[in-house]
Amino acid sequence: MALTGGADRIGVGLVGARGYTGAELVRLLEAHPRFHLAFASSRQGKGKPLSSLCEGAETALLVEELGPADVAARGSAGVAAVILAMPNGQAAAYVEAIEGAGAEAIVVDLSADHRFDARWAYGLPELGRAKLGAARRIANPGCYATGAQLGIAPARGLLSGPPHVFGVSGYSGAGTTPSDKNDPEKLRDNLMPYALTGHIHEREIAHGLGIEVFFTPHVAPFFRGITLTISMPLAAPVSVEALRALYLEAYAAEPLVQVQDEIPLVRDAAGRHGVTIGGITVDAAGRRAVVVVTLDNLLKGAATQALQNLNLACSLPELLGVPS
Incomplete structure (x- = not known):
């Protein structure tokens, strides 16, 4: 070398x-x-x-x-x-x-x-x-794709259909070339959906995990950070305790992936070099799981x-x- x-x-x-x-x-x-x-x-x-x-x-x-x-x-x-x-x-x-x-x-x-x-x-x-x-x-990898894949991977074998990923990024994700997606005035008091179908990261997440995924990106008035709310249909009932155990086991040896009980906040992701996964929840019937993932789009x-x-x-x- x-x-x-x-x-x-x-x-x-x-x-x-x-x-x-x-x-x-x-x-x-x-x-x-x-x-x-x-x-x-x-x-x-x-x-x-x-x-x-x-x-x-x-x-x-x-x-x-x-x-x-x-x-x-x-x-x-x-x-x-x-x-x-x-x-x-x-x-x-x-x-x-x-x-x-x-x-x-x-x-x-x-x-x-x-x-x-x-x-x-x-x-x-x-x-x-x-x-x-x-x-x-x-x-x-892309920033959204990083968080989404890490958020879905431990539960991939439990799914009955495509996960739905609702993503929100700070406007630094739109780069430095001026556009509506990085214009603080147009984003003020606003949440802007974009690329409603066919976003490149939707394809990337699906390609990386080998499953179909639906992804909808949004941009918000804050500068940096991403939050992803991931809803996953389950093939059979799963307890929230069992699901949390899957995530804890999957990332136990990964210093840059933190699994916690609480819903992670995007403001806490700014400036951090890892990913936080939390708010791991299963609905009353045990057939739909939801996790929340945050990360800094410019770092991890x-x-x-x-x-x-x-x-x-x-x-x-x-x-x-x-x-x-």
Whole structure:
């Protein structure tokens, strides 16, 4: 593995440093004991020090505007991994350039572009860690899809039909490009449903779990965090105690998944690196279960998970550099 920034430092490049997730990655990589941020690319931030773009960052590394060929060249010259933190539809050109140049760099793609590609490892460690240890191409899951899959997985074998997932995200999930979904004035005193059918995360959840799922996303006036209320039809009556035991057993060894009795609140998810599952309930007939899941869409829903995946791909402890 190529090393830069010192004999024990692993060089990592970041494409998309200007976005909300990019800023979280900068802070995580800057504090990581083994990774070294070798370059950061952003069209909007070109020529500026990262410290001026990412609050809390201290690095004086200047942001560059690097196209696919430029990134591929860096991947052939000492950068061990490249993180693509760009909108959907923009990753392919970078991946093609890296592979065309014969670069050995690990690629972690935070967009949806490779989540359905069998040649890429799907990076949800809690549900598929074994595939990530030697992975060179990792598709980072979506934020909603992360919470929904973790919320449904323990009960998957009990279901009689598709779970229904009601999701609400803070407006940072809509990115930095201006739209109705990230306009604080249009969101004021409001809850905005969108993509009422066919959302990419609906397909992703179903693909990851191997079952049909119905998902309806909404955006709210708060900046960060996701809450998911998941309603699941049960094939046979189940007690709430038995259902809670399933969740506790499934995640007993997972430091970033907390199972609790109380309904988790989205405001408590902001700034936290894990997922909280709670409010586990079964109706009076024992035939419908409901769970609530919260997480920070920019952290476990994106940047923290990318760091888990990169650690595993580099044969490092999975939670190295993840603040406790």
